Amino acid sequence: MTQALLSLDRISLSYGDIDVLRDVSLDVMPGEFVSILGPSGAGKSTIFKLLTGAVAARSGEIRFAGRPLASDDKPFAFMPQRDALMPWRRIIDNTTLGLEVQGMSRKQARKQVEPLFEEFGLGGFEQHYPHALSGGMRQRAALLRTVVQDRPVLLLDEPFGALDALTRNQMQIWLEAMWLKHRWTIILITHDVREAVMLSDRIHLLSPRPARVEQTIAVPLLRPRFSHPTVRTEAAVIETSILGSLLSPDNQEQEGPTP
Numbered sequence: 001m002t003q004a005l006l007s008l009d010r011i012s013l014s015y016g017d018i019d020v021l022r023d024v025s026l027d028v029m030p031g032e033f034v035s036i037l038g039p040s041g042a043g044k045s046t047i048f049k050l051l052t053g054a055v056a057a058r059s060g061e062i063r064f065a066g067r068p069l070a071s072d073d074k075p076f077a078f079m080p081q082r083d084a085l086m087p088w089r090r091i092i093d094n095t096t097l098g099l100e101v102q103g104m105s106r107k108q109a110r111k112q113v114e115p116l117f118e119e120f121g122l123g124g125f126e127q128h129y130p131h132a133l134s135g136g137m138r139q140r141a142a143l144l145r146t147v148v149q150d151r152p153v154l155l156l157d158e159p160f161g162a163l164d165a166l167t168r169n170q171m172q173i174w175l176e177a178m179w180l181k182h183r184w185t186i187i188l189i190t191h192d193v194r195e196a197v198m199l200s201d202r203i204h205l206l207s208p209r210p211a212r213v214e215q216t217i218a219v220p221l222l223r224p225r226f227s228h229p230t231v232r233t234e235a236a237v238i239e240t241s242i243l244g245s246l247l248s249p250d251n252q253e254q255e256g257p258t259p
């Protein structure tokens, strides 16, 4: 059996008195597209903060490639909810930012990102500023900045949450095509059940806070999914079942005060 690339084993975490994660266990296989789905405030973004070292667990273990994750291990490239493009930097220089932070010169970093602009649908926009780009283009630029860091795992925190429905759908189709080509290991946080079903190999469904993994759902649908009419029908059945779990009375209760 293939070894998990990443595993969280019984992770618990609090912010002061607020219990956020309680015994969260999940794993991600190499090259897998995994989603984390759960109610608002459950603790989804906290899992990414934990992986990127912004917060520490009270108990439990994170393992990466079979070893406990050390504090100076940096196997994750993180794309935040908002694109976080710097308005005063041209798109090319926004996409080099992650590499520059790692210590690469801007000149060298530009050489690395330039060949990828066409593939990310940004060809010809290298010298533009972010305000001149559509919402979808800005998200692709933010994803390009994340991908070029060449880390083993991409952490995408609701990357399409702020987009209109049509652009969002186009971005999902594009992301699946890019994933099929590159086979990145992706963890996607989303509120959108259909998005999780259409994109993921597996979905880790969180309970309300304090979060634990309520269910892990395999999505064994053919790919590419968006161009298969029968896949859409099968996806709708999985989506209905997940919505049933999320909306069940057990899943509506929150423990303690909402901060």
Ligand SMILES: Nc1ncnc2c1ncn2[C@@H]1O[C@H](COP(=O)(O)OP(=O)(O)OP(=O)(O)O)[C@@H](O)[C@H]1O
Pocket (backbone or CB within 6 Å): 015, 018, 020, 038, 039, 040, 041, 042, 043, 044, 045, 046, 047, 191, 209, 258, 259
């Ligand atoms: N720095 C912090 N200090 C105190 N409480 C926090 C802090 N960060 C997050 N929280 C609380 O922890 C809980 C989990 O937050 P988190 O952002 O991880 O949830 P989420 O599932 O990503 O939410 P959403 O889907 O709404 O983005 C929330 O109740 C939030 O208010």
